[in-house]
Amino acid sequence: MSTTPQDLEELVGQKYRHGFVTDIDSDTVPPGLDEDVIRMISRKKGEPGFLLDWRLKSYRHWQTMREPHWAHLHYKPIDYQAISYYSAPKSNKDGPKSLADVDPKLLATYDKLGVPLHERARLAGVAVDAVFDSVSVATTFKERLSEAGVIFCPFSDAVRDHPALIEQYLGTIVPPGDNFYAALNSAVFTDGSFVYIPKGVRCPMELSTYFRINAANTGQFERTLIIADEGSHVSYLEGCTAPMRDENQLHAAVVELIALDNAKIKYSTVQNWYPGDENGVGGIYNFVTKRGECRGRNSHISWTQVETGSAITWKYPSCVLTGEGSVGEFYSVAVANHYQQADTGTKMIHVGRNTRSTIVSKGISAGHAHNTYRGLVKVLPTAEGARNYTQCDSLLMGDKCGAHTFPYVEVRNQTATVEHEATTSRIGEDQLFYLLQRGLSQEDAVNMIVNGFCKSVFKELPMEFAVEAQNLLAVSLEGSVG
């Protein structure tokens, strides 16, 4: 017996491992969106008036906007009135005071997901904020962080406890009118995380948020805001999963990062939303706006993402490099298998002098999937001496998938240096056979080739998550060479 495409096809049927549903009594509003729903969300969260006004303004703006269709994506129209915009586990209404107050079923869910709450968190040294449908369930390590002066809490708590910071920064990086999904999020966002690192503080541990969509027909609209004050340093990781459902579910998040003078923010994402089944039924529609501003001199924002999930991914984590000498980085591995579609990339906007940016994008397509890199490097006239280096590599597995690259470059300063490299390759029968001949199994061989391909991105992930990312990749691609 030798390697045949049939053997490999058999291995393709790898099941989504996070596809369980947690049976919890939820407080979910009926589907539909109007100003009353927004008022209701704001009231449930006990928000100050400025925030309700902001939501309503965003909503009115959203109504004037149209869904964007410039991405290389194909899907049926989304009915925004069929989505429920708020769902919270009922027993959790008054908010848990400590982990002991959290519904054990929820904790069991996180356990299944491998979220390191409880002792595991301590061992891993990771502080976790877990967002379940629309509300934040528990934030671990609050005390140790507050000793360092770090604020890390659910967004709703921040609205209550730090309204001045919210009012000062919310929507300054991604304004409500930025795009269709950002406007929708601004109107209906329910929870998310808030991080503030004070001047000169190096955050003593990795911060992490775990998002999960559980209830049927709900959307998840979380909002994350991270502020790194002068000379501070933070590394933040988000992970995402969802149960298997035949309907598509919408996820439209907004993430805003602000780095002041000499501050550094490292933002890593391991996105594993349910991608739909092997026939393309179900899965999450992931329309996310992520943007960071390097506002201060020599500030630094680094996005690292490993995207293996979602039926559709529309996501361009970007950096606005305002501060002189600031640095923006984007390291991405995007995997699309079966009928998944990914249109992802980044924008690097060079505003300040001597700003630098690096883009490393690795796209992997298998099955019938389409994977698109879309990137913009923009150098404004003020960005004297700006530099960008872009590298885009695509790996194809099988002959029914596609890889597309759309690099946009706009340079309006002659002293700028912009470099772009791109490659497309196919996992060769030759590479595979070579490794089999050295005694490796089919799966190990594919993993080795893919991990080699992604190496320059994985090395940017915090160490404890690099392993998770590799495993995730292995699961997503199991047997997809044929």
Added chain:
Amino acid sequence: MSNIHKGDVILQISGLTVKVQGRRILNGLNLTVRAGEVHAIMGPNGAGKSTLSQVLAGRADYEIVAGSAVYLGEDLLALAPEERARRGLFLGFQYPVEIPGVNNVYLLKAALNARRRQLGLQELDAFEFLAIVKDKMALMQMDESFLKRGVNEGFSGGEKKRNEILQMTVLEPTLAILDETDSGLDIDALKVVANGVNSLRTDNRAVVLVTHYQRLLDHIVPDHVHVLAAGRILKSGDRGLALELERRGYDWVLEEANAA
């Protein structure tokens, strides 16, 4: 491994007939390889030398029409390529592929441990493994920095071949098939490669060298020399045959076979 003795049959090929894209490349090939032997298979271009190597290693895309290959008492052709490798069959590739981003040392360790699992041995830890590899690298006159480089990534032709032999010496196969390992090597590299191969010449292993040229055989002296042409072994002899082939070419062998 240890229960293989000099003279035991390691590989027995009988009447092997193979098609590639409908074309018959091997046509009733017979060959017996015993422990302790080095065989050289020579022949003109397109005679089926590489096809033989690839079929023995288990490459797909070859249609086996007739015949058999028995390896250590098992039906070789029924085994998956990785199962053959784990049972000690090693192919030194004519054109080793590049696998970017995968360290040589990482592949080598995975390969050795796959082999050891098959033999019922414990997997090696990093420390034990490195000790073995460093020994073999000294033999192959390779620099340690090589371990951290990607598999064959940016290697010269000579480096790739050296790497194949390094892998072979680490894996210590029972049967090594070396497909044109000498092509593209300068004389110094050829000697190093020959050293590596000769270090594996023991009573419980066998080596099959597939080659165009006699010069490799100055350094690795074969016990048997075969001429593969028209999909079969047309003539077998000792080292003298290789020298004769170098002098006279292959045509006379074909003519002899046609006359018979």
